[in-house]
Amino acid sequence: MHERAASTIRKAEAFIITAGAGMGVDSGLPDFRGEHGFWNAYPAYARLGLSFAECATPQHFSNDPHFAWGFYGHRTNLYRNTIPHDGFYILRKWIERNNADYFVVTSNVDGQFQKAGYADDRIYELHGSIHWLQCQARCNNAIWSNEEVFLVDETSMRARDPLPLCPKCGKVCRPNIFMFGDWSWLQERSRAQSSAFNLFLRKNTGRRKAVIEIGAGTAIPTIRSLSERIGWKKHTTVIRINSREPLIRSPHISIPSGALEGLRCIDELVSMKLM
Ligand SMILES: NC(=O)c1ccc[n+]([C@@H]2O[C@H](COP(=O)([O-])OP(=O)(O)OC[C@H]3O[C@@H](n4cnc5c(N)ncnc54)[C@H](O)[C@@H]3O)[C@@H](O)[C@H]2O)c1
Ligand SMILES: [Zn+2]
Secondary structure, eight states, X not given: OHHHXXXXXXXXXXXXXXXXXXXXXXXXXXXXXXHXXXXXXXXXXXXXXXXXXXXXXXXXXXXXXHHHHHHHHHHHHHHHHOOOOHHHHHHHHHHHHTTOEEEXXXXXXXXXXXXXXXXGGXXXXXXXXXXXXXXXXXXXXXXXXXOOOOOEETTTTEEOSOOOBXXXXXXXXXXXXXXXXXXXXXXXXXXXXXXXXXXXXXXXXXXXXXXXXXXXXXXXXXXXXXXXXXXXXXXXXEEEEOSXXXXXXXXXXXXXXXXXXXXHHHHHHHHHHHX
8 A cells, every 4th residue: 555655656746635633643733533532632621511513613702702712722822832743844855856736735724734834825724724813793804814822721721811802893803714603704715725726726637646635534524525526536546644544445545544654654665766
């Protein structure tokens, strides 16, 4: 399997990297796999008996903004302080070696690909980004960069004052992320990225494409379905790297391992042939 993956990568003229929360695990970030994954990462919510879906709803920003920013402020700090693991750089190395075109599609809101030096205009963040803000009441369509500082009490998971405000209406603002039961997410930023991605796909029609999917789960299968849909195109092979849910139908390739370990193993083979 690793040899077939290496051969696909050696020949690729365009790379599509599709990533879920599992991509960040080897950088020390939690995935939210199952209730227990979420509660292990956030014991305060286990004590309150609240699931990920119950914490990640826009209503908290109007009903209890200190609670809402407790969750998102903590995550903002965490993602700001995280150093992307070597796997991010192995992928970049392959793109550069092949002088290939590329695009990243991710449901992660953590900004780790930008941090690892991927070009901002080659990233499609399906669910938005924690590093951008918007008004909770949609009083206007502005989306602005999150430069706020967050102080969060880790026992109660509540944010301390001051909370970030919408400069127009003065209400507490929220991250520009698609949440559960969310009717107020401003999609313009993500939509523009989606258009750029579709343009990339059109430009690369007929080229040999490698879709490298990493750490995308089945609970919210958006990334997995997208990889599989792209995999129907001609000259396209999907390599699915996932420690717990690696299955994908042949001729696509399943790598049952963690992101970093899987990428390193494949890289050894890719580099060998190029020497
Ligand atoms: N970092 C983030 O931005 C972040 C983190 C958690 C959740 N979310 C949000 O929650 C939703 C979660 O969906 P999801 O499918 O991305 O995550 P998920 O937590 O449901 O699933 C994670 C997947 O990664 C796999 N995995 C775990 N550790 C791995 C590793 N070391 N290497 C490779 N694979 C590994 C698991 O088997 C699983 O299939 C998304 O919509 C996303 O917006 C975002
Ligand atoms: Zn406003």
